[in-house]
Amino acid sequence: MTLPHPLPEALVELIAQRFKIIGEPMRIRLLDQLREGEASVQELADATGASQQNVSKHLGVLHGAGIVGRRKDGNRVLYAIADESVLELCEGVCGGVQRQLAELNELLDGVAR
Template sequence: MSLPHPLSEPVVELIARRFRVIGEPMRIRILDHLRDGEATVAELTESLGTSQQNVSKHLGVLHEAGILGRRKQGTSTIYAISDATVLGLCEQVCGGLQRQFTDLAELVGGSVR
């Protein structure tokens, strides 16, 4: 898909909203955990070392944005990534950071490991 140029204001706002949703460290940690597959709120709470209330808040934001899907299984709610494009975006950002670090290391005469 090709974006129109110039971007209309509604499109700019939609893009900015998506970046705001994923631009929170805990949400990135949740997405990173869910790359391995679905998880319950309890599993995420334990693995991320934070409160159930905090995890639930961030899961709600990611779900409302359409990035996560959820289903009930007994008394548990299970979350999974429903929009995998967000993982591609994270990989692109990480690749850009890695190139920046490598360039910086070359400038100062070191190496990045």
């Protein structure tokens, strides 16, 4: 799909909202954990070291945005990534950060010599 140029204002607002939602460090940690598959709030709390209340709050935001889905399994609720494009976005950003760090390390190595 090709995006129109210039981007319509309504689309700009939606894109900015998506970045705002995933721009929270705890939400990135939760998404990273969910890359391994479904998990409950308790499992995610244990994996991230956060409280169940904090994890639930962030999962609620991610769920409301359609980034994660949830399903009932007996008395547990399991969360999973519903929008795989968020992982592609994170991988792209991570690759950019790695390139930037490599360039900075090269500069520092050159100064140290």
